[in-house]
Amino acid sequence: MVAIAIDGPAGAGKSTIARALAQELDYIYVDTGALYRAIGLYATAHEAQLDSPQQVGCLLPDIKLDLRQIEGIQHVFMNGYDVSEEIRQPEISMAASKVSALPEVRQFLFALQQNLAMENNVVMDGRDIGTVVLPAAQVKIFLTATPEERARRRYRELCEKGMQVDYDQLLAEVKQRDHNDATRAIAPLKQAADAVLVDTTEDTLEQAVQRIVQIVKEKLQDVL
Numbered sequence: 001m002v003a004i005a006i007d008g009p010a011g012a013g014k015s016t017i018a019r020a021l022a023q024e025l026d027y028i029y030v031d032t033g034a035l036y037r038a039i040g041l042y043a044t045a046h047e048a049q050l051d052s053p054q055q056v057g058c059l060l061p062d063i064k065l066d067l068r069q070i071e072g073i074q075h076v077f078m079n080g081y082d083v084s085e086e087i088r089q090p091e092i093s094m095a096a097s098k099v100s101a102l103p104e105v106r107q108f109l110f111a112l113q114q115n116l117a118m119e120n121n122v123v124m125d126g127r128d129i130g131t132v133v134l135p136a137a138q139v140k141i142f143l144t145a146t147p148e149e150r151a152r153r154r155y156r157e158l159c160e161k162g163m164q165v166d167y168d169q170l171l172a173e174v175k176q177r178d179h180n181d182a183t184r185a186i187a188p189l190k191q192a193a194d195a196v197l198v199d200t201t202e203d204t205l206e207q208a209v210q211r212i213v214q215i216v217k218e219k220l221q222d223v224l
Contacts, residue, residue: 002027004216005130006116008143009189010093010177012209013200014125017113020209021216023072030116032126032133033096034076035109037087038065042078043164048051050098057104067113070152090158090165090173097177100127101184129183130192140221141212147174149201150181180200 004027006018015031022029040050042063048055049101066077075084086092099105114134116122126133130140145153151171158165181189191197196215 001118002121002139002220003134003137005134005137005192005195006089006123006125006143006212007127007130007142007189007192007195008125008141009127009150009181010097011154011174011176012143012145013153013205014143016199016205017209017212018123018125019074021146021212022145024213025121025123025216028069028116028120028122029074030113030122030124031074031076032109032113032129034067034074034084034087035065035112036096036100036105037092038076038083039063039105039108040097040099041083041087041092043045044092044095045101052093052100053102053104056099056102060104060108067107067116073165074090090154090170092178094173101180101186103186104202106186114131116149128187130195132187132189135162135192140192141192141215142195143212144197144199145169149192150174163188 004021006014015033019029031217043050046059048059050056063101064079068077075082076087077083110133113124117134118123124134126189127149130137148171150157151167151174154170155165155167198211203211
């Protein structure tokens, strides 16, 4: 099986680019961030203290996660319910950042992520895919953009959905999540030594996708 790992900070376009890449290669797309968001959603709904290993950990046995492809789009089901839209709320993004720092949560999802890669050709994105989850991935990309550009992208996305959002607040949340992800004790966000760094600040989505597809195809020719 071939694994392509795409890591990077929140809002760098990992999910959109990974999804397009998976479609181009006919691979399975695995949005690991969505899994952490689902746990953040569940913990929030149950009013757990998000940085508490005990309070969040005791909820994990009650969570069943399932990734399904529906009309070419990955949907996240939690305990039988499609939560794909709910997990994209800004407050759930911050909740995901907090629960992802818990070893209990990372261990809970680790086996699920690795099993998917063992059984399928995958494009998997997240924060620690190339460094922890799939360290032997044949291709690793570290995708980034400036905090300001990532906040602008998120602002446009939420506005298009009809949501009332404040850009300055989004920017503050992006910077806070960058700090949380980079400084957490367990599997912090960092570029793998053998990952290709791609900064998409000046790129349109189409340009970014084309760059990544070209890089990946060249890398696969070298390793396969």
